[in-house]
Amino acid sequence: MGSGGYHGSIGLLPEWDVLYMTCPESAAPWTALQRNAYSAGRYGIHFRDEATNRPIRFSDHPNLVMGNGTAVPGIGSSSLSLYTTAGTGTSPAGYSSTHAPAMGYMAALVTGRAYHVETVQFQATANYLKNGDVERQGSAGVLRSNVGSNTTRGAGWAWRTLAQATCVTPEAGDNLSLELIASMTANIDFYQSRYVAQTNNTQGWVAPYTDYDPGSA
Numbered sequence: 765m766g767s768g769g770y771h772g773s774i775g776l777l778p779e780w781d782v783l784y785m786t787c788p789e790s791a792a793p794w795t796a797l798q799r800n801a802y803s804a805g806r807y808g809i810h811f812r813d814e815a816t817n818r819p820i821r822f823s824d825h826p827n828l829v830m831g832n833g834t835a836v837p838g839i840g841s842s843s844l845s846l847y848t849t850a851g852t853g854t855s856p857a858g859y860s861s862t863h864a865p866a867m868g869y870m871a872a873l874v875t876g877r878a879y880h881v882e883t884v885q886f887q888a889t890a891n892y893l894k895n896g897d898v899e900r901q902g903s904a905g906v907l908r909s910n911v912g913s914n915t916t917r918g919a920g921w922a923w924r925t926l927a928q929a930t931c932v933t934p935e936a937g938d939n940l941s942l943e944l945i946a947s948m949t950a951n952i953d954f955y956q957s958r959y960v961a962q963t964n965n966t967q968g969w970v971a972p973y974t975d976y977d978p979g980s981a
Contacts, residue, residue, distance in 0.1 A: 765863045773865035776924060781870035801871035804883045808834035808856035809890035811848055819885040821943045822892060826902035830893040835859060838918075840896025848893065861891050862918035869928040881932050885940065888929035891922040892947070905947035906954045910971040919970075923951065 765773065772779040780800050784793040811830075813820045820828075829842040833851025835858045868883030892905045895914065900906050907926070909919040930944040960968045 765858065765860055765865070767863065771863070774863065774921075776866065777870055778865040781866070784870065784874075797871055797874070801868045801880050801883065804867040804887070806857045807859040807867075808836060808851055809859055810886045811889060811893060819882060819889045819940060820893075821940060822889075822903040822905050822947060823943060825893075827897045828893065829895075829897060830890070836861075836890070836894055838862075838914075839894050840899055842897050844897070846897075859890070861894060861922050862915050864921055864925070866924060866928060869932065872932045884925065884929045884932050885944075887925050888922075888944065891925060901950065901954075903947075904950035904954075906950055908954070916970060916972060926951070 765771075775782075778800065780793065780796040784797045787793050811820055812818060813824065825846075827842050827844040827846045829847055830836060830839050831847035831850045832839075833855070834848075835856050837858070837860055864887065866884075867887050868880040871877070872880035872884055891907065892900065895905075895907070899908055899911050899914075905926070907919045907922045908914060909916045914922065926944065926948060930941070930948050933941045933944055935941045955970070959965055959970055
């Protein structure tokens with residue numbers, strides 16, 4: 765993953781997905797799109813519910829937080845000390861929500877393959893699990909900026925992934941869809957009330973980084 769600043773993987777879509785849309789006559793962008801989407805399997809973000817064998821429903825795990833061994837930095841804490849089982853064996857590639865690309869989203873749209881749909885869902889649930897249960901308001905999954913394990917951009921990219929997971933998850937007969945919609949609604953309500961519906965913040969500026977200096981050039 766890229767570090768702070770510009771990187772081809774960062775944005776609403778990574779550049780290899782955008783290239784597929786702009787060069788549909790070439791086979792190479794299609795190959796790159798698929799390869800990069802499948803490569804998301806290298807990260808330690810895949811948490812299945814033992815009862816359903818599917819990505820977790822937030823309402824079933826309001827206090828669960830990601831455990832160790834995932835190579836995910838900035839993990840929060842659980843008020844009830846409920847953590848996913850610690851990973852063992854070879855450490856996976858490092859996953860940072862503050863620099864994470866949109867994984868599997870474009871591939872899910874153009875292929876409909878369950879692997880890619882689940883990749884987006886796993887990324888969204890991993891972003892949920894890495895945040896402390898108090899900061900995220902339990903199962904609401906609020907991705908607060910500059911609080912707990914989120915930087916401002918980290919909250920933004922996690923928001924992007926949550927929206928994408930909501931879009932690709934089938935609505936008919938899928939309780940996970942209702943979970944994602946509920947979390948999106950909770951995030952919208954939180955940010956609207958905290959940053960927009962305020963007489964002293966009419967432009968809706970979101971809390972900045974801790975080292976932000978409004979007096980600097």
